[in-house]
Amino acid sequence: MRVTVGDVIAIGPGKIALLEALDATGSITAAAKSLDMSYRRAWLLIDETNKALKEPAVATAAGGAKGGGSALTDSGRALVALYRQIEDSALAACKTDIKRLLKLLAS
Template sequence: MKPKVQFRLRVYRDSAIAIGPGKVALLEAIAATGSISAAAREFGMSYRRAWTLVDEMNRALKEPAVDTATGGAHGGGATLTKAGQAIVTHYRAIEATAKAAAAKDIAALTRLLAS
C-alpha cells in the first residue's frame, strides 16, 4: 500500500480552531450540495454538529464564510460567501505549496517505511 501524506494546517483564533481541514472540507461539501444538512450527511455527522462548525467559523471571521437561507415553500439552503470561497482557495493552495516544497523530505521519510 502506498503511503499517504497529509498536511493538517490549523488556524487558531484564541483557543478555537477558526480554519482547519475539517472545516474546509465542510465548506467544500456545502458548496457542492448547497446545503449544510446535505454536507453533514456526506460526513456522517449530525446537522447540529455541522451547524456548530459553520457557526464557530463564521464567528471567528470578519465576514461569514457561509450564508444560509431558512426553509419554507422553496426550501432553505446554504452558499459560500466570497470569504468562504477565499478560505477554500487559499487553504488548498497552502497545502499544495507545502507539499511541493517538502517533496524531497516526504520522499525520504516514506522510503523509511516498511513495505
C-alpha cells in the same frame, strides 16, 4: 494545516472539507451527510468558522415554502481557494521531507 485563534481551531482540514461539501450540495444537511457528520456538528463548525472570520464564509436562508439552503459567500470561496493553494505550496516545498517521514511509518 490548522489555524488557531486562542483555543479555537478557526480553520482546518475538516472545516474546509465541510465548506467544500456545502458548496457542492447547497445544504448543511446534505454536506453533513456526505461527510458522515451530524447536522448539529456541521452547524456548530460552520458557526465557529463564521465567527472566526471578518466576513462569514457561509450564508444561510431559513426553510419555508421553497425550503432553506446555504451557500458559500465570496469570502468563503476565497478562504477555500487560499487554503488549498497554501496546502499545495507546502506539499511542493516539503516533498522530500514528507517522503522521508512516510518511510518512518509502519505499512
